[in-house]
Every structure is written in structure tokens, then in C-alpha cells.
Amino acid sequence: MPTFVYMTRCDGCGHCVDICPSDIMHIDKVTRRAYNIEPNMCWECYSCVKACPHDAIDVRGYADFAPLGHSVRVRRDEEKGVIAWRIKFRNGEKDMELLAPITTKPWGKHIPQLSDVPAPSKAMRDSQLLFNEPKYIRMDEGDLHTLESNGLVMKEGVYY
């Protein structure tokens, strides 16, 4: 489902170019509007669609699972902290609107402040572990976690 840009809406601001994880949203050198340089490489993450301040980017579904005539559009309102989706089926009758919170706290206020954390010691720098690694993978609570240490046994087949 590659993205495409409505040229009459785009003002070439570059938010989509900045955010695209595949670096395939570019600014056209002649028209100075955004476009997807490599639709085959687009993995439909919708980042650019949500980032676009002009709602100028849409996603074109592949015909096998999203037949022509459908529409899936999204509006991310960051100031309100919500995301709204609208899904219209091909028959034109089923038209769903969804609204959900994306954050309950102001943007940028609760990012971990690494400068407040004590700098790593010489021993930590020389170790093979990454900064803060033991804390997050809990290696400090003993050895590596294994099936055995957790009282589990390997079973054959697929199970949950």
C-alpha cells in the first residue's frame, strides 16, 4: 500500500521526508513538492500520512486485499492528543469513524533525561554491556534468564 501525495495540498514543508523510516519520501526538485520515490519499498507505516500538516498524503491499497473504491484515512491531532481514523468500504455503505487517545501527557515532557543519570564509570565503559543494559535486561538479578532458570522445558510443536 504505497503512499502518494496530493500535489495541490502539499506545500513542500518536509515533515514527511524527515519522518519516513525508509527515506523514500523526497522533495521533487522541479515542483518542490513531496513524493514517494520508491513505492515498492513503502511498508505502509503511515508515519508520513500522520505527520503531514496538510493531510496531503494518502495510501493506495493493493487491489488484492483492499479493492478499488475503499478509503482508509487518518488525522493525527497532536494538540488534542488524539488520532482519528475513517474507514470507508468499497460498497460506500459501511463508513466507520474511530477516535483514540495517543498520549495522556504533554509531548516532550516525559522523555528520559539522560543528562540527569550518573555518567558511566570506567568499569562500565570497558565492559561489553551497553549503557543501562543490566538494568533493562535484568542481568543484575543473577545470570541470564533461561528456560531452565525460569522452570520451563522445551516442548515440541507450536504451543502458547
Next chain:
Amino acid sequence: MIASNPFAELAVVIPPTAMQAYVVLMFLLVVAGTILDMLHKKSAQYFFENARKARKNATRTLSTGEKSALALKTVAKEVLTSGEFANQKRRVSHLFTMYGFIIFVLTTAILIFAYPTLEDPAPTILPLLWHLGAAMLCLGGYWFWFRLRVDVASEGVKWYQLNGRGDLFIIGLLGMATFALLWSLTMGFGALNMPLFVLFVAFSTLLFGSVYWSKFAHMFFKPAAAFQKRVIKADGSRENMPAIYDLSDPEVQARFPDIPTYLGVKPPNMGLGIKREAPKHF
């Protein structure tokens, strides 16, 4: 110097009728270029098709009065104040360039048609406005050229690297305004003056003659696009976009119970999000 009409002084060398014919020719070139551009890009066809699609999805029909109000709002925001730009620097630069261009072109036409010779002296305000228009055009245009062009601002392209058709319009504008100013300011300096005038005419011809290839025609279709954007919001078709909800509305909260659960009954403003930082990492 900036208070005198440069075209009247030029009339000693070039007959005013030739200058008037040139202005008419440039006007015709713009009209022809715009029509060809519209036919080639099928932009008018696209707008009408888009409008028809929007009407099909509309939940209400707009009255003529409502449409006129939307047209007035479009003129007031998108046309007169370039309100469409999300980036404020680009907006200010565009305003300088746009008003500079309008003032410059209008005063040029008035000076050439109404006060062609030194016998009918133009009111001082007109040549002053002519110079001011050219200076504004230079200010907005060079700011764009050196700092704001995406290739320069974000892709490491040097300011002196031309980008063919992409730069045709801005080069036409800058060349015209720069050489107009230089020509007017060096009037009476002898040999230097005429080549500057030739460059002024050459860049003007490039600007008005290249409408088909450049982005000159954006001044005609951009307002149409902005108007359509307002219409689809007002008639409920919204190009299949979700509605813009008022989160404190009890009806919205009853329909989407997650909102009061996680954001409270009076959801606060969460701040700018991604817009806290201008896009500049590409």
C-alpha cells in the same frame, strides 16, 4: 534617483509605443502560457473531477451565500496572507516576493501607459513604489534563494547550483527585479546603463515567456485548490477524512468512551508534538 520615472527617461531612446507593445506582449504570453499549462497538466479537469467527487460524498449542499463566504475567507487567508504555509519563514518570504511582484508589475504598467514621457511627470509615489516593489522582490527572493530552497536548506546543494526548470521562475523574478533596480540606479552613468537594461528586459521575457515550463501558473490554481479545501470541510465530504472532533463535547465522549477515560472530561492541550521542531533533518 528613486523618485524619478526610469521609463520616461528611457523614452528618449526607445519610443513609448514600443514599451507599451512589449508590456502587452508579455501579458499575452502569460495568458497563453497559463492556458497551455492548464491544458497540459489537465489541472482544470482535475479540479472539476475532484469537485464532482466531493459533491457525491457531501452530506449537505452549500448555498451560494455560503460559497461566497468561503471564497472571501480564501481570499483573506490563503491569497492575501499566504496562510497555507506551515513554515512561517517561507510564509514571510513568500509575502515579500508576492507583494513586491504585484507592486512592481502594476507600477511598471501605470508608468509605461499613463506617464510615458518626461512631459507628463508621474507622481513621486509611483516611481518610489516601483523601486520598493523591486526591492521587496529581491529581499523575499534572495532569502528564498540562499536559505529557504529545499535543495539548499536541506539537501546540501550549493546556492550557485541551478536546478533547471525548478529554478526557472525564481531566476526570472530575481533577474528582473535585480537588473531593474541596477538599471534605474545607474541611470546617467553612461555605457554601464544600457547592458543592465538589456538584462532587465531579457529576464522579464524569460519570466513571462516561460509560464508553460515554470511554476508561474501557481498563482492561478493555488487559490482554486485552497477554496476547494474549504468547500469539502463545509459540505461534509472532507475527502473521506475523519471529522475534527470537539473532545469536550459530551456526545463525542459518549460515542468514544476512551476519551473521557484516558484524557478526562476536559482534555488538556498536549502541545505541539512533532511541530515542536521544524523539519530539517533530510
